[in-house]
Amino acid sequence: MQKTLKRYFPIFVVPTLIAFAFAFVIPFIEGVYLSFCKFTTVKNAEWIGLDNYVTALSQGEGFGHSFWVTAAFTVISVITVNVFAFCIALLLTRKLRGTNFFRTVFFLPNLIGGIVLGYTWQQMIDAILYKHGVTIVSDFKYGFIGLIILMNWQMVGYMMIIYIAGLQNIPTELIEAAKIDGATSMQTLFKVKIPMVMPSITICIFLTLSNSFKLFDQNLSLTAGAPLHETEMLALNIYRTFYGRVGYEGVGQAKAVMFFIIVTAIAVIQLLATRSKEVEQ
């Protein structure tokens, strides 16, 4: 059977592979190469070694600043989103009336795209701040807090769904047994429920981590990096370097390569962490 199927490679694999080459493989290889070049289009590239990386990391490029904003944003979002999502999931797995309705409503924001969400919240926050005579772009803290609120509003529903699925998979006998043994509800939570949903927790942390780190649309629409690039996260900083200034395409590409390395490193660490957990179980 394998042999006959093997001859069908052109039909089964080639169409996807061609699209994949155009969208990913070729651009990726070109991208790595171009990060060592000076260029404005792919055709006039000129090898300059590590210069782009040096420029990218220099002061005034904002890459370092963006990195710290992104890192702070990611840490806070991962914690807040997961704590909220897990708590709501706990409330929604108590078989109360209306559970389905609440679940449906809480998930809704996740379906709305980043651009539309960003402008919706920009208007909301500006409306709230109007009385004080400021807007969301007046100060770093407004924009930063705004981004965190927006992220929570969008992601909590998604993570909640995953946690609910995890909590519902815990065998009821296990929780009953804990009760019979005299465990308080806090003890059941920390000694039974949380260890049992560990796989869901890893998945959710990974999803929030990579979504927060790669955030672009929401950043662009909510604050566009204002004031003065202060709320500019990595993805937006890279975008601006590419398309905001002529002659900096190489620097943008160098930043993109570093961004890729950081994201991959996070993914690998996550994968290793998940693997070691799976062995334990």
Added chain:
Amino acid sequence: MEKKKSNILITIVLCVLTVVVLFPLYFILMNSFKGKFYISKQPFVLPKGELFAGITNYVNGLEQTGLIEAAGWSFFITIVSVALIILFTSMTAYYLTRVKSKPSSLIYYLFVFSMVVPFQMVMFTMVDLADRFHLRNPLGMCILYLGFGAGLSVFMFAGFVKSIPLEIEEAAMIDGCNPLQTYFRVVFPILKPTAITVAILNVMWIWNDFLLPYLVIGIRTRYKTIPVVIQMLVGTNGNKDLGALMAMLVLSIVPIVIFYMACQKYIIEGVVAGAVKG
């Protein structure tokens, strides 16, 4: 008694959360019916009396953005891309799982690898490549989506194909089916639940995607999608027409809410399935 009390408390907390979640949507809906000069000064007042502007904002907004046509292109690109993704990536995943060879696993790991890579890494070079091969149009977009979405989709289909017993396919082969017939008559029907999950995840991504259509198709053509026209409405005019913005935000959320109402069960199941595999 104690339990009843805590249940009431929980229900109250959940109701408050519902208000928090829905408030921004209510806020834009309410303000979309308000005269544009009142919005920033009286954002939380109901559009009554002189504040009420009827559908003026909607008319103005549609005129400024061409949102209806953009919705058409959004639909076209999303539906065609997702159809291509389902058809081709499921076939690819089937082949890569069933034919065990070095090239197979190399291609498979390349797909998996692409899931991790952030869009910014290939952004500039992809647009350049699209330019050289005349892909900067709606159909070209669909091909790029097939390529960029292939990673996750192949990965999810492959995970499911592994669980299908080989005997079924062998029986079909013995009955005289060639691999294509075996695939479409026997394997694909079994893959249907995964196909729905993959379709939903891709619809959510492509419908809302901003950067790829913005860079590839650009703002000077007529093929703009919804996120692109929303961004242009705000990005291009300095003193923005808040009324039109509110109205257009409302209109761009409507199709999503309808889609959600219609396929809610599949969406929530799809998210769980996608998360567990991804």
